[in-house]
Amino acid sequence: MTKSSSRVMCWTAVLAMTFFNPAESFSKMDVTPACNSMMPGHGFPAQTRPSPFQLxxxxxxxxxxxxxLSSIDGSQFEGFLIQARDQNDVQIGAFHDADPTARIIECTPGCAVQHDGERKRTQISARWDPLTYSGPVQFRATAVEHFDTYWTNINTDQYV
Incomplete structure (x- = not known):
């Protein structure tokens, strides 16, 4: 690679980073790859301070x-992922009737609810059906306030 082509590639990368809004792009993406870990994969660690959101x-x-999933103090979230898991940490059941700013995604097994678009919100609701499952269930969420600010392990109590 010549020095001039290397310089062009560098400037192209700089311009792309200047005009590319990663939060906007990720807000429209399917977060299915995060189904198991519930980590958004943004390249930043989860927050360790208490979450301003509750499930x-x-x-x-x-x-x-x-x-x-709702705000405790009026904070808004841009992205989210909500799942139901059994006592063995396996995703179970099916979500439906989600808010219009949410969409249902397949997480094998089970399914989840994620954001649909970049709209900021303070609350999102969906209905969950255990289908054929009977046993303890715990709901879990990840909430993204900004691209680099998010919380994982926002959990409900366990229901039997």
């Missing part, structure tokens, strides 16, 4: 749950 679940009369 709650309420069992409905039909045996399904309404699961809600």
């Amino acid at each position: 709650s679940a309420n069992r409905d009369n039909d045996g399904k749950f309404t699961v809600t």
